[in-house]
Amino acid sequence: xxxxxxxxxxxxxxxxxxxxxxxxxxxxxxxxxxxxxxxxxxxxxxxxxxxxxxxxxxxxxxxxx
Amino acid sequence: xxxxxxxxxxxxxxxxxxxxxxxxxxxxxxxxxxxxxxxxxxxxxxxxxxxxxxxxxxxxxxxxxxxxxxxxxxxxxxxxxxxxxxxxxxxxxxxxxxxxxxxxxxxxxxxxxxxxxxxxxxxxxxxxxxxxxxxxxxxxxxxxxxxxxxxxxxxxxxxxxxxxxxxxxxxxxxxxxxxxxxxxxxxxxxxxxxxxxxxxxxxxxxxxxxxxxxxxxxxxxxxxxxxxxxxxxxxxxxxxxxxxxxxxxxxxxxxxxxxx
Amino acid sequence: xxxxxxxxxxxxxxxxxxxxxxxxxxxxxxxxxxxxxxxxxxxxxxxxxxxxxxxxxxxxxxxxxxxxxxxxxxxxxxxxxxxxxxxxxxxxxxxxxxxxxxxxxxxxxxxxxxxxxxxxxxxxxxxxxxxxxxxxxxxxxxxxxxxxxxxxxxxxxxxxxxxxxxxxxxxxxxxxxxxxxxxxxxxxxxxxxxxxxxxxxxxxxxxxxxxxxxxxxxxxxxxxxxxxxxxxxxxxxxxxxxxxxxxxxxxxxxxxxxxxxxxxxxxxxxxxxxxxxxxxxxxxxxxxxxxxxxxxxxxx
Numbered sequence: 001x002x003x004x005x006x007x008x009x010x011x012x013x014x015x016x017x018x019x020x021x022x023x024x025x026x027x028x029x030x031x032x033x034x035x036x037x038x039x040x041x042x043x044x045x046x047x048x049x050x051x052x053x054x055x056x057x058x059x060x061x062x063x064x065x
Numbered sequence: 066x067x068x069x070x071x072x073x074x075x076x077x078x079x080x081x082x083x084x085x086x087x088x089x090x091x092x093x094x095x096x097x098x099x100x101x102x103x104x105x106x107x108x109x110x111x112x113x114x115x116x117x118x119x120x121x122x123x124x125x126x127x128x129x130x131x132x133x134x135x136x137x138x139x140x141x142x143x144x145x146x147x148x149x150x151x152x153x154x155x156x157x158x159x160x161x162x163x164x165x166x167x168x169x170x171x172x173x174x175x176x177x178x179x180x181x182x183x184x185x186x187x188x189x190x191x192x193x194x195x196x197x198x199x200x201x202x203x204x205x206x207x208x209x210x211x212x213x214x215x216x217x218x219x220x221x222x223x224x225x226x227x228x229x230x231x232x233x234x235x236x237x238x239x240x241x242x243x244x245x246x247x248x249x250x251x252x253x254x255x256x257x258x259x260x261x262x263x264x265x266x267x268x269x270x271x272x273x274x275x276x277x278x279x280x281x282x283x284x285x286x287x288x289x290x291x292x293x294x295x296x297x298x299x300x301x302x303x304x305x306x307x308x309x310x311x312x313x314x315x316x317x318x319x320x321x322x323x324x325x
Numbered sequence: 326x327x328x329x330x331x332x333x334x335x336x337x338x339x340x341x342x343x344x345x346x347x348x349x350x351x352x353x354x355x356x357x358x359x360x361x362x363x364x365x366x367x368x369x370x371x372x373x374x375x376x377x378x379x380x381x382x383x384x385x386x387x388x389x390x391x392x393x394x395x396x397x398x399x400x401x402x403x404x405x406x407x408x409x410x411x412x413x414x415x416x417x418x419x420x421x422x423x424x425x426x427x428x429x430x431x432x433x434x435x436x437x438x439x440x441x442x443x444x445x446x447x448x449x450x451x452x453x454x455x456x457x458x459x460x461x462x463x464x465x466x467x468x469x470x471x472x473x474x475x476x477x478x479x480x481x482x483x484x485x486x487x488x489x490x491x492x493x494x495x496x497x498x499x500x501x502x503x504x505x506x507x508x509x510x511x512x513x514x515x516x517x518x519x520x521x522x523x524x525x526x527x528x529x530x531x532x533x534x535x536x537x538x539x540x541x542x543x544x545x546x547x548x549x550x551x552x553x554x555x556x557x558x559x560x561x562x563x564x565x566x567x568x569x570x571x572x573x574x575x576x577x578x579x580x581x582x583x584x585x586x587x588x589x590x591x592x593x594x595x596x597x598x599x600x601x602x603x604x605x606x607x608x609x610x611x612x613x614x615x616x617x618x619x620x621x622x623x624x625x
Contacts (some may be wrong), residue, residue, distance in 0.1 A: 010102060010205070017095045024084050032409075033455065051095060055144075058088055059151045070515040071424040075410075164408035168469055171376045171402040172425040184500045321379050325369060325404050325481075 022046055025054035028062065035061045068174050072182035080186055084151065089190050092148055093141065093198030100137040101205035102126055130210040134218075136280045137202040138225065141195065142260065142278055146232060149191050150252035153236045155245040156183050157316055162245065164324035176317040180241060183311060187233045192226055192286075199225070217285050224281035224298070231274045231301045232256050232306035241312040241319065274301040327354045328389060329507045330375075330477060335384035337370050344370040346531040347384070352477070354389075357499070357508035357521055362528035369405065370512035371528070372479050375509070376402040388477070396428060399616075401475035405482040407466035411455030415446055419452060419468050426473035440472040441465075444498060460491045467495065471502060478502065480510035496521065497604075503579060515614040525614075527621045535621045538615075546617040552591070553579045554606040564602055568593075 025046045029035065034041050042061045046053045080086045123218070157180075160166035170181070199222060206213070235255050239248035265276035271293035280297060283289035330352045337345040345367040352358055360368045373379040375386060377397045388396045409418055419437035424430050425438050441450045444464040449457070454465060463486060470478060483499070484492040500509060500521050527535040535542065554577060555561040559578045565572045570593075572581045581593065590607075597604055 007106075010208070013201075014095065014098050014102065017091050017098070021091055021095070023087060024087055028084055051099075052199060055092055058084070058275065059148065062083070068425055071421060071430075075413075075421055078417070079410065079412060164404070164406070165410050167378065167404055168402075168407065168409070168422060169425065170378060171397055171400065172422060173397045173427065174425055177333075222373060321373075323378065324408070325373055 018051060021054040025057045029057065033060060034063050036063055037061065069178040069182055072169075072174065072178055073185055076182045076186040080190060086190055089148060089152060090194030090197055093145060093194040094201055094242075095198075096140040097137055097142065097198030097202035098205055100140055101133045101202060101209050104133055104136065104207040112214060119212075128210060130206045131282075133206045134199070134213065134221070134285060137199065138278055138281065141198070143257070145195070146256050147253070149187075149229075149232055150236055150256050151249055153187055153233075154240055154249040154252050156187070156237065157246040157312075158243060158245040158248050159240075161319060161323040166323045167325055170320045170323055172314075177313040180237065180309065180313045180316050184233065184237055184312075187237065188230070191233055192229050195225070195229060196222070206256045213285065214287065217287055221281045221285040224277055224284055227298055227301050228274065228277040228281070230305050231262040231277070234312070236314045238308040238315070240289045241315040253311050272296040272300060274304060277301060328352070329354045330389070331387045332375070333385050333387075335371070335374060335386065336382050337367075337374060337379060338382040341530050345374070345381075348528075348531075348533045348534060349521075350526060350533065352507050353523075354476075355505060355507055356523040357503055357510070358524040358526060359522045360422075360469045360509065360516065360526050360528060361513070361618060362511075362513040363513060366528040367531040368528055369481055370531075372402070372481050372509070372511060375477075376400055378481055384596065399476040399596070401470035401473065401478045403470040403478075403480045403483055405485070407462055409454035409457070409462065409465065411453060414451050414453055415441060415457070415465050415468075416450040419450075419472050421457060422469045426475075427519075428473050434618065435467075436472055440468045443471075444468045445494065458576065459486055461486070463487060463491070463495065467537070471506070474506075476507060478506050478510075480506045480508065483510055484576045485514055515618050527618070529622050533616060542617060546620050550580060550582050550610045551593075552606075552608040552610045553581060553593075553604060554608070555579065556603045556605060560602045563600075564597075567596070567600065582616075 026043065029039060029042055029046065042057050045061070046057050049056060077086075157166075160169075164298060203213070205216065236248070236252045239251040239255075242248070242253060260275050260278075263273055269274060271290070274297060276293075276297055280289060280294050284294075327526065328351045332351070334347050335345055335348045336343060342491060348367075348371065360371060362368055370379065374381045377400070386396070388399060413421070416434070416437055419441055420433045423433040423437050423440075428436050437608075438447075438450065443446055444467050446461065446464050446468065449461060454462070457465065463483070467480075467483070470480070480499075484495050487495060499510075501519065502508065522539060523535060524538060535545075537545070553561075553564065555564060558577050559573045561577050564579050565574045567581070568581060570581055572579055574580070
């Protein structure tokens, strides 16, 4: 599949949503006082964890209250 | 009932500030879009990833738009339900454990308003998120695979919403009755594992809340049996109401378990 | 004087353990009462039952007022370690609990602001409670307990977590509230109780072992106590050594407590005359609450 034939208009929303999830997770990571496990590790998981990274962070990493 | 609006405002603020109001719907939206896309472009993706021996031929079945929507639902049934069960298992239990609930429980609140405020927030986030996700999925499916019957689609969506209400009730009830850890386990067992069991052994019965996602698919395809479907919906709604009432009962009963 | 609250035979059992054992007492309107006792005496359990957080095993709580069905309306409660939603600001939290407690929604914000000002959090009202220090949490805890102007204020160890300055400030606030609030508070720091208390309730192992006004309790327990001033600490120590009576020492001063009129002061002085210790002053002193507490708690 070459570059021009990629349907960017269709894929763009996915990229945007993923970016929002990553940004929101990172903002939250900075704001919360403590996480389950080291913060830097969660930063790595959020950024490199693809679609699932931010989700895993919100469910497992975030320590509520 | 006047307390309800103040309690709801608190729940709303909480879920805005911990971003649940944003990230949970985004997850449903993400899967809603990516399911039709990956299905459509899978052959090309596989081809471009390469490393296939020369002459390998992939046989891809022709997928109908209905199948794509069902494949979105099956994503929701796994990852989506994990997000809902684990994300909300602490909605009452965690307040008790941390002790923040104590300062609510000493006030003249009604425990049904208390539980309902949490119910409404969960409905908004989960059902709202799923509707947004499925509509996006429908839009992409429409572009890439063709149209579905709109009446059948709403029957499908409505049925799936009934299932979601059942899931939410299970999670809310568990959180009212148990600690966060046990509530997570109970919710996962009754939402995810029970589905598998129902799928394995469920040929022996036709009336079950856990069959609703399957019935939703059948409605979409236009071939379904009315009687077991109607009974399943009824049973599901009644079970949800009982669970929500039970959540109110246990929320009150467990007041003494709040950390003082 | 009008009675605001009356509890009869209040008992809380956990299995076979009785955390609170058949307690009966009443609180008069706009008075303040201290629940005194060592840790584990049942103070928190008693307060929690009054606050509606625990259900008593047996016994009754009767509150004066037109609507006593849900007595939570009339109560403000400050737990020993109040926990707040970290994501709310002090003002948001106080406004919310005011509304939940029945303050007119339109007035709730104003009342919350006034109350926060009163407890000294006026400048921190828009900060998230997650950033609060222990002392600020205690103040916010007091604010949430009084924002709806409850008839009965229940405070569990309101000042034990504070430094002396904070302690004094909170006690002063409570004194101001006393004019139109009935206060019941638990403490194990007895100087707090001496400050502002009309009634003392001594709890020991879940039982109410003594009660009365400060004066009554004093008269009952305050054995004459003499302070004997010596010329040096060494001399005071020598006196403690030779004294056959309950005696203790603080620097050059020896405290001798005289039970049931024995020993007579004459005997003490006679004993001294035979020694070569030089006594410079003898003074009659009243027992501090601390000493009464030790007596009450250790007896029986």
